Each structure stands twice: as C-alpha cells, then as structure tokens.
Amino acid sequence: MVGGLVAFLLLYLCALASAEQTPLFLTRNPVLSPRVDAFINDVLTEWNTPGGVSIAIVKKHSDGTWTVETKGYGNASIDGRQMTEDSLFFIASNSKLFNIIATGLLISNESLSRRISWDTKIASVVPEWELKDPIASSQSTITDIMSHRTGIPRHDLMYGRTDNVTSILNRLKHLEPSAEFRDIYQYNNNMYMLLSYLPEVLLPHKPPFARYVKEHIFEPLGLISTTYSVDVARASDNLAQGMARDGVNKTENLFGKGTPRAMRHPNWFLAGGEDGNYKSGAGGVISSAKDAATWLQVLLNDGRNPVTNENVVPPDVIQNVATGKTVQAGFALYPELSPVVYGGAQFRYTYRGHEIIEHGGSTTGFMTQIARFPSDKLGIAVFSNDDDYGGMLHEIIKWYLVDTALGLPPINWNTRVKSEVTRQYRALARDSHPRPSNPRPPSVSFEALSGPYENPGYGTVDFCFIFKNESRSGPPSPCDDSWTTLPGAIDTSVPTLLAKWDKAWSTHIMLTHFDENIFNVSTLESRHTINDTQPFWTAVVHEGRIVTAEFSFHQEENRLSISGFGLTGGIWGASDQAGTRKGRTAQDRAEVWFHKV
Template identity: 90%
Template sequence: MAGGLVAFLLVYLCALASAEQNPLFLTQNPVLSPHVDAFISDVLAEWNTPGGVSVAVVKKHSDGTWTAETKGYGNASMDGRQMTEDSLFCIASNSKLFNIIATGLLISNESLSRRVSWDTKIASIVPEWELKDPIASSQSTITDIMSHRTGLPRHDLMYGRTDNVTSIVGFKSALLGRRAENVHQLNRLKHLEPSAEFRDIYQYNNNMYMLLSYLPEILLPHKPPFARYVKEHIFEPLGLTSTTYSVDVARASGNLAQGMARDGVNKTENLFGKGTPRAMRHPNWFLAGGEDGNYKSGAGGVISSAKDAATWLQALLDGGINPVTNDSVIPPDVIEKVATGKTVQVGFALYPELSPMVYGGAQFRYTYRGHGMYCHGGSTTGFMTQVSRFPSDKLGIAVFSNDDDYGGMLHEIIKWYLVDTALGLPPIDWNSRMKSEVTRQYWALARDSHPRPSNPRPPSVSFEALSGPYENPGYGTVDFCFIFKNKSTSDLPSPCDDSWTTLPGAIDTSVPTLLAKWDKAWSTHIMLTHFDENLFNVSTLESRHTINGTQPFWTAEVHEGTIVTAEFSFHQEENQRLISGFGLTGGIWGAGAEAGTRKGGTAQDRAEVWFHKV
C-alpha cells in the first residue's frame, strides 16, 4: 500500500470483461514447460530478485477434466530454501475476495433472523458507523463498500499494529458487549477527510473490507470471528488445507516464505541493482489473533500457497464447486455478483491489448487481447501476489512473489507470459514494458523533486518550539523530537535516543529534522526534514529487523515514489504567535486518480490530514 510504483502496480493488478471465448483456444500442452521454466528463471535473474515466485496454472478442457500445474522458482528464504508449490505467502489484498464471498454467503443464508442483501445500508446494521460525509454515512450499502465508492480514500496510515476493528470503525452496540473492553477511540473513520463525493469515483480502501469482516460476528447468533467463519465455510469445504489466517499455523508448517528486500541500492546507477538482500523477519502483517484473525484479516490477512490457489481458481471458474468432491460450496450467483463491475477503475486502455477496467467486489474486470478476465493483486510488506482467471476460457493463473521491491512487476511479467502461452498467443514483451515504466516513474519523480534552497528561510517559530505532540483524531498522536547537528546517541532527545540504531542512515543531521515514533501497520516513524520557511519534506519510515547481529536494523522508506510535504500553521493569541498544527499533502491519504487536491487559503484547508498542536 505505498509508493508511486505500487500505485502504478494497482492499475495493472487486474480486471475482467464479457467477451465470449472458446476454451478450445487453450493449448493442450503443459504451460509450465522447460521453455517457460527458463523464461521465469531468466526474468528473476534479470531483475536481480533475492527471492522467487510460486505459480499456479489451471485449465478446464472440453471433456470436463482439469489440468492443474504448480511450481516454485528461486529462493523462499535467505538461507537458500527453494521456492515450491507449497511455499506460503501472505496474499495481501487477494484476501478481499474471500471476504466478499463470505459476505455473499451471509446474504444467501435464509436461516438468518436478520436478513441482509447487497443493498442493505451499513447504518441499518451498525448505527454507530459513521463517515465524515453524512450522505455516505446514511446511504452506503454493502455494494458501495465492496466497490470502493464511499468517497473515502485509503488513509492506510491511520491504523496501527495494536488496533482492532472496533477501534477503527466502531461496533459497540452491534457486538452486544463482545470485545467491548478493546474499544478505544471508537469509530475513527468519521474523522478522516473524504476526497470525493459519495458514489462519484473509485477509490481503493482497505478500511471498508475491515468493516465487512465483522459481519459474521454481527449477524450470526454465535458471533464467530471472521477468520473462523471463512475457515469453516470456505477453506475447509474447498480443501484449502494450507490456507490460513494464522501466521503461527503457517510457521509451524515449515513452508512460510520470507519476504525479501534490497537495502542500499544506488538507483541512479542501476534501478535494478542487487544491493544488500534483507530477509524481513517481522513483516507488518504478523499481528496477534491466531486462527481468530485480527483487524487486517478481511482486507489482507490470508496466507496461502500456489497449490491451494489452483484449487481456489478451479472453484471460482466452476461455479463454486469443490473440484475433487463436486460439492457446491459457493453459490454461483455470489461469484457472478462480485465480478460484476460497479465502479470504473480506469476509463481508458492503458495498453493496446487491454480494455478499460471496472471493479465489482474484490475483482477487477477487463479484457486482454479480446479475452475476458477477472483478477486482483495483493501487496504487503515482503509479498506481492496476482490471481487472474479467464471465465470463458476456463483458465486460471496465480503468481506469488516474495520480492518486496519489484515483486509486483515480476508477477505481471510472468502472468502475461503464462496467459499468452496458455492461450496460444504470440508473447508480448511485458518485461521491457515493466522496466520502461519503472524507469519512467523514477526519473519523473526526480524531475519533480526540488533541492532545498541554499539559504532556506527559518520557520515562523524556532525549530525547538515545533517539537512535541500533535494529534489527529483519526490517526492518533505523534510526538516529535528535534534533531540537528547531533553527533552521538547521547545528544538525541527522548524518544529519539535509539534512532541511530533503529533507523541507520535515515537521519541527516545537517538539516533540521523532526522525528516521531508512530506504531502504524505500515511504518514505525514519521520524519519531517526542513525545506523552507514553514514547509517540511515528509518521510514515512519503517525500522526493519535484519538477521545480522552486528547490524540488527535497516531502514525502509514506505512512501518512496511520492513527494509528501508538511506545512505548519500559526495563530495569534494575546500578542503571542502559537502553533496551530501542521497539514500533510502530496497524496499521503491515498486518494483516487480522479480525486484532485484539496483547495483553500490555509494549511488546514489544504491538508489531506491535519494534526493540531496538543
């Protein structure tokens, strides 16, 4: 969920279309041939990935039989453990399809005393649920929530590692006391700025799928945790024996892949350099919850393998039927409903082979070279996934990567090559296209970046005065310490006194800097470096563990690829200039491409996120 390259990636992470295709176009030969094996291995080497990929290809033939191919390539871990069909990945936002299908099972459940439909208003289920836009609060339906059209942008930095669903979206009365002891800052969503009118545009939002994940607990009399409900009604009936919401279960299997990243790459010399490979020992999705799950389960908590992905794809392509037992698990109308476009994700063809894209529920829909497809991508720390299916061709493909930096590009290149091979089409050089796009975006950002003035003007108050606590009711509190020309750890004020160790190489002491710890799901620190007058450049950083005892941490910039700024504002009170707060702008709220920017005469008016001085 972060950065310009990820934003680009999301555009390519799927969709679907309605063109009818004849399954006989499918090759009858194995797709994962030695030639394809060599292609995938060459791509991994060319992109210098420290990790690998695991892939699944399923085809249904004209006689009704299936072919399922699964294989791993490259490294699953830093110690050289090889990737296999059984390697486990956090599939991130590909978890959303399990979530919305679980919602469909509830809608299809005629035994519920409290019946719901796709058009049921959320406010009728959870009266406390509220957004800042009163129209969206009162009118949002399950369909609006699933198709990302509430008007609320991502705001992914508002939730932290210790949050739960009730602390984010609020369900006190609906839960009838269950987990009431965990409720704090009930319904923080109502404090987040919208970036569009209700039902105006598509804007991807993880918080809405967190909301959907609590429906089993709200609607069913025995109040099952969401993760338990999905396990009982989807995982187990389909035979997805390795798929889980529990990282403890995944670790115990011995098949959990390590997310891998590159540290210290000089991108001006080589964008695709090796750098120092880092195993990400504690990815941010390792949250408490066990098999009961946690607040991120509905939006991105599933852990699965290519082998199970093959079974999942077969079931989706065959109307929700278990491919081994032929038992009906998911009603076909639920699968069709979530694949039916409700919002336009991109209204034009990004490449000649693609059509415009629409979004239903956790499914993009568009065409590729005249073949209709549904798909979705997933991106979280250390893992990138892509699951695609061509319903008329009865073809399904999944590609999972553990490359944190370029896994999204790798799975696109490999996905399209597998699609071309399976459909018997001349292959398109997506490898060159992806490299060109990475290069274009990197240099476009460089052109948009401006060096700090040689004689920057100081802020309206002293830098020291800008330190201290600030609060946004949706995002919480940040407590800045001021760093400038400090030469040793002992010079740094608390709570920044361990920053040399936990954020190696991140702090330039020659530039006045404000640094704060914040325990967010995607980052551990926010850093403001002075640019000019009351304007600061913003970096959201994550201190990540290494497996190197002499250097226990390394630093990653979470929103790399975007230019985010903080502007401080002041007011007069009894002839004294006081700090009002600061506003963040530059895309940190994750608004949709058509949303535009906030306008106004003050920093607070223009802010995507406003923190007031405490």
Template identity: 35%
Template sequence: MLLLLLSFANFCYAVASKQMPLATQNAPEAKSNSKITTENDPKYSNLLDSSFDDFVANLAEEWGMKGLSVAVVQHQPNGSWIVETKGYGVMNTAGDPVTADTIMPINSNSKLFTAMAMGLLIDKNLGLSPDNSTLPLPVTWRTKVKSILKDDWALQDPLAESETDLVDLAAHRTGLPRHEMGWQRRANLRDTIRSMRWLRPSAAWRDAFQYTNWGYMTLAHIISVLSRQSFHSFVDQHIFAPLNLTRTTYNTSFAASTGRFAEGFITVRRGVPKDEGGIGFLGAEHKAVELFIDEITDVTAGPGGVMMNAKDAATWLQTLLLEGKHPLPPHDQIIPSALVKRLARGVTPMSSSLALPYPDVSIKSYGGGGQWMYAYQGTNIVEHNGGWFGWLSLFSRAPREGLGIAVLTNWDEGAHVMEAIKYRLYERALGLNSVDWSAR
C-alpha cells in the same frame, strides 16, 4: 501504539537491479484435484514446461527475483483438468527452495474471500440480528451499513454515513481514500471501525473509485457481528474447510509451524553510492523480513490476511472457474453460482487516464468483491493483485476459457515479473499474440 503503513494492492512498480539468477526448483509431484490429461490441442497442454522454466529464469536474472510459485489450471471440454504447480527460487535467507507447498501471504487477494463470506451470509441467511429485534432480516447487498452497526458506524459525510451499503464497501465508493495511517494493527476491530468518523473523505459518496482497505475491514466486522463468531472462523467454516484448503489460513503461527512459510524480501538502500557504504547508483540491497502480524490480527484479516500455497491456490481457482463447485467429486456447491457471477461483474469503472497505454489491454472496471475486470487481446479476464512489505500475489482467470493463473512471490518488487508471467501463460494457452511485457 505503532502505526503501520500497509499497501495491500495497487502497489508501486519499480525497476530492480540484477542479482543472482533465480534457481529453478521443481516442486514435488502435486496431488492433483482431478485427472491430469493432455491432448494434442496446444490449448490443453502442460504450460509449466522447460521452456517456461527458461522464461522464468531469464526474468529472474533481469529483475533480480528472489522466489515465486505458480499455479495454472485448465478446464478441458471433457470435464477433466490440467493442474500444474511449481516453485522457483528461494523461500528464505537459508536458501531453501520455493515449492508448490511454500506458504505466502496473498494480501489483497484476501478481499475476495471476505466478499464471498459476506455473500454466503446473505444468500444462506446465516446472519442474526445484533439485537434480535431492530435489524430487518434477511440482509441484502443493499442493506445500509448504518442499520447493522448503528452508532458504531459514523462518517464525516452525512450522506455517506446514512446511505452507504454493502456494495459500496466492497466497490470502494464510500468517498474515503486509503488513510493507511489511520489504523493500528493491534487494535480492536470494532474500535477501528468506530474511528472512521475521524477520517476525512476526499470525494463525494459514490462519486469516485478510491481503493481503500477500510471497506473490507468493515465487511469483516459486519460478518462477525451478524454471524456472532469471529470473522476468520466464519471463513474457515464456510470456505476453507469445505474446499479442503488445509494450508490456507489467517494464522501466522500455524503457517510458520508448517516449516514452509516463506520469508519476504524488501528492497533497502536503493542507489546508495559505494563510497557511502552502498553497492552503487543502480544497485539495491534486499533484506529478509518475517511477517510482522502476530497470530490472527482482526484488523488486517478482511482486507489482506490470508496466507496459502500454490496447491491451495490451484483449488481456489478451480472453484471459481466451476462457479463455486468443489473440484472433486461429488462436486458439492460450496459457494452459490450466482454469488461467484455477481462478484465478477464490474461495478465501478476505472478512469481512462489510469488505464495501461497499450492496445492489448482494455480499460478496467472494479467489481463488488475485490476483483478487476478487463480484456486482454479480446479475452475477458477477472483478477486482482496484492502487495505487502516483502510479498506480492496475483490471481487471474479467464472464465469462458476455463483458465486460471496464480503467482505468489516473496519479493516486494516482483510486480513486473508477475505480470510478464501471467500474460505469457495466457498467450501460450489461448494462442494469443506474444508480447514482450518485460521490455514494456
């Protein structure tokens, strides 16, 4: 069985060569989730304007961007919203434009949906004992994995095997590193979890933060075991459908059937000399790829299987800023407020040696639900990134300020561009000092 090395987050930054400038494509007028209003206060004005278009075009020319979409939501004091979505560049080799309707994988930003699903199962007591007798219910975040999965859960570290709970899985503190070559995308999820007994730990239990997709594979399996339905159907039933996220899915066939599913672009032959058939020392070629996960792959669903467009990303950001309420009247509480807050609290601090060497950005901590917490120029931020071969994503929000930003791109070297766009939008919306992140 083919082993695939996937990196859903913490992707490597690399400098791309200059390609043709990214063409700006205004998306069709979005169906807003609420009234769009503008006020004289610059904090509550449209951000995706012509000056922002120029900013993105300059970034694209500098970095060689292919395509991206942006969603920005601003919750105003009067309760109304400014919701903006826009696309830039191309979604495929045919040159079709990226719009706000273009669907892209969001990769590790799927982890928050997995954590929310686990929290819903806990808070609403939706789980059932696997054997109807031996599992004490209700399940809590402190329930031991061993008590749920029994013999299916085994680790080489006896302490980690017996004591790991659901928070440990979500906060990446089981002692396991990535071990990306240890799983097969076409494998059965239960068999994949059982194979963890062969994976060597690289740290003691709870001794270090080590980002790994194995914890979220395990959470997805636990959700399936306790709910007695597939993981992806549970998320669809309890999150996607209630929020009317009609273009958000784990199913690649559905995404492709819309005609709006972006191809990804990967960088190949970087720096190959011209006399060897390349385009020069500083050059690189970009190859279009299709998402190679067939239909719904249970193994990858929990840590990185969600695909969505910018319009649905805007709705998701609004829901998070409303602490789980639906953005549309009557504003039903889809996700408990306490759960949204819980998953936005730091659990595991990042080593200071890994922090960005800039005074504008604080040291980060990782929460129990697939999110980073840090401060930018004194503004508290909750966010996560995601990376796959050909696609990257970034979801970020400032809860106190009611501001949310999402950037999706179909180019595997777009990390610098996404960061520059994010910070530019925060600076403009909140009146922060302007920093040239592209130069940094």
C-alpha cells in the same frame, strides 16, 4: 500495499473490463515447459530478485477434466531454501475475495433472524458505522463498501499496531473524504475490515471472522494449507520469507541487488492464532500456489469443490462480486488492454480480446496475483516474495503464461515494465526540487515545532528535534535510539522532526525542513536484520511520492502560536480522479490535519 513508484503501473497492469468472446480450445500440453521455466528463471535473474515465485495454472477442458500445474522458482528464504508449490505466502489483498464471498454466504443464509442483501445499508446493521459525510454514512450499502465508492480514500496510515476492528470503525468518522459519495472508485482497506465484522454482528454465536471463513470456505473447498494463522503457517515449515534489498544506489542501477534482507512477516505485531485479527478481512490470508490452483478451479466452476462437485459458494455470489460496479480506469494503458471495472474484490477487463477477472495483493514482503479467464476456463496465480519488485515480476510472468496458454504471440512485457519503472523513477527525480541553498526559517524556532500533535483519526505524534548544532540536556528523548533503529535515515545537516508512531506499515514519520514553514515528509519503517552487528535497517515506506507538511500559526495575545500542520501530496491515498484539496489555509488544503496539543 505498494510503494508509489510502482503503484501507478500496477494500477493498470492489474486492471480489468468485460467483452464477449468465443471460448478457446486449450490444449493439454503443459504450460510450464522447459522454455517457460527458462524464461521465468531469466526474469528472476535479470531483476536481481533475492526471492522467487510460486505459480499455479489450471485449465478446464471440454470433457470437464482439468489440467493443473504448480511449481516454485527461486528462493523462499534468505538462506536459499527452494521455493516450491507448497511455499506459503501472505496473499494480501487477494484475501478480500474470501471476505466478500463470506458476506455473500451471509446474504444467502435464509436462517438469519436479520436478513441482509447486497443493498443493505451498513448503518442499519453496524452500530459503530459513521463517516464524516452524512450522506455516505446513512446511504452506504454493502455494494458501495465492496466496490470502493464511499468517497473515502485509502487512509492506510490511520491504523496502527494495537488496533482492532471496532477501534478502527470508531475513527472512520474523522477521516477526510476526497470525493463525493458514489462519485469515483477509491480503493480502501478499511472498508473490507468493516465487512469482516459482519459475521460477529449478524450471527448469534458471534464467530470471529477468520473462524467463519475457515468453517464455511477453506474446509469445504479442501484448501488444506490456507489459513489466517501465522502460528499454523509457521508450524508447516513452508512459510516463505519476504525479502527486500537494502542500500541499492538507484541512480546507478535502479534494479541493483543491494544487500538482501529477510523481513518479519507483515502481521508480526498481531495475534497469530486462528481467531485472526483486524487485518484478516482486508489482507490476512496465507496460502500456497497449490491451494490457489484449487481456488481458481472453484471460481471457474461456479463455486463447486473441484473434487467432490459439492456446491459451496452460490454461483450468483461469484457472479455478483465479479460484475463491475465502479469504473476503476476509464482508459487502457496499452492497446492490448481495455478500460477497467471493479465489482467486489475483483477487477474485470479484457486482454487481447479475452475477458479476465483478477485481483492483486501487496503487503510487506509479498506480492500476489490471481487471475482467471472465464470464457477460456483458464486460471493463473503468481506469488512473489520480493518486496521491491514482486508486483512487477508477477505481472511479467503472468502475461507470458497467459500468452503461452492461449497460444498468442508473446508480448515483451519485461521490456515494457522495466521501461515504465524507469520512466516513473526519472519523472519523480525531475519533479523533486532541491532544498534552497539559503532556506528561510519557519515562523517559530525549530525547537518550538517539536512536541505532540493530534489527528482524531490517526492518533498522536510526538516530534523530537534533531540537528547537528542542537545541544540538548534533560531527560532522555524518544529519538535517542533512532541512530540505531533507523540507520542512514537522518541527515543531521538539515533540521529534522522525528516521531515514532507505530503504524501497521511504518514505525516513524520524519519531517525534514525544506523552506520556511514547509517540510518534506518520509514515512519510515525500522526493520530487523539477522545481523547482530547491524540489527536494524531502514525502509522508506512511501517512496515514489512527494509528501509535504505545512505548519500553520495564529496570534495568541502578543505571541505567535502553532495551530498545527497539514499533510499533502497523496499521503491519504486518494484516486487520481479525486484531484487535490484546495483552500486558503494549510488546514483547508490538508489531506490529514494534525492540531498542536
């Protein structure tokens, strides 16, 4: 998952559409020449990355032979361990293709007692399936799920650190839709968690999803380093560290070095064994550039193992998931790109007249891109362990490699991307309004706003009140350790409500008073350092968007009672096509509504 500042740009730089073209003859000359090496190292230096990148390039020639190049650049760890072709990365949403191909294997399995197809309705096979929209509940098919057209936005903050697939499925019915069923494309990790449940539902021996993929995809294709198990990855001594920058003054230098911080791996709170966990289907694969090269060969080779030529994945499965089902972007951001369609875990578009099929991945500390040009028989993967700008780095480097491999005059994507990041940062600063000099108080006291609130999809949050003039006595507060675990996050000059909520992507939600019943919202993650004198640092998870909380009240006998609060401003992760919720009350307008407990 990426921060809001870069999400808009990545949406288009990782986009896709289709076009007929004549296959290009690719030379056998290496793409990773000294000139290209110098370019990559210069980009890493210019962006002040604490990490590095690992790269795979494959080219299939007219005689059926392959050229395969893999290489690492920069740092794999905070202590300066060199990045290599064997460095292991969490590939995040590039895991989704393994998931939907596993679904395709189930569809192709003629021995199943309960046969399924791409048009099978989810309600007919998954008992726990239910959405708030009754039409989407009854009519959603596997194709609808894989192509993100259920009407449900991301809602990534609904799942937490103690969840499993069934606990998440049981709460989907409480999530607000942001569009009509099959109306627009809206990316959703929860739907790929659902797909990962199918092997257990359909097969008599009920295999864990991760075991099923290992047996039917990883092993027969020779993806020897690829795994869902953090324990296995660690034992190899090749697991890269995600790295971030702490304390960057972005007003002074948006691309500053700050203090490099090593990060815990993104699934540290989940079981690390080979059975996987609820995040496996949406983003749990760990892999290397070397294995990515093999995977690209498989995809370009109609599902065949490039060494044995054994057909492991039916060609029609690869074709179906790469065929557009929804329109992700109806226009192109740059002249060299086209509009974008989405199939199953695959974007499709054209770049300078060449058709490309790809997908990106973004999780805490890791950004990945796996792209292939089917008519040109070219595949490229770029993996980064830069939490802040890894998505930018892999796009800049990817396009340079593409231009080089296809023999095209290079476009200066580095300048374009930097300019766009700067533009977005300035636009956010322009749209951010300072707190009034004399803000009006809320309708009840700040202290009264503290306490528990609940949303049946998101769970319970229990706010404590923090303010410089606060004098508190009584039992310890859940916020007593926040000064240690969230250094620099709390401005005590502004009335603040803080709650722990232990979500997959954040540990706290903070509401700072703006005016009257409106609060600004930040989702924060307390992250460990390797420094005993400063054991924690604070990351703002939803940076780049202006999210607000609006409290609402009702009369109860002779006093004003708190009804709850609504979150707005994009926290539910809806598509830009969805617009915003309208309504007379805060609850009507809310993307997520928490009622007072």
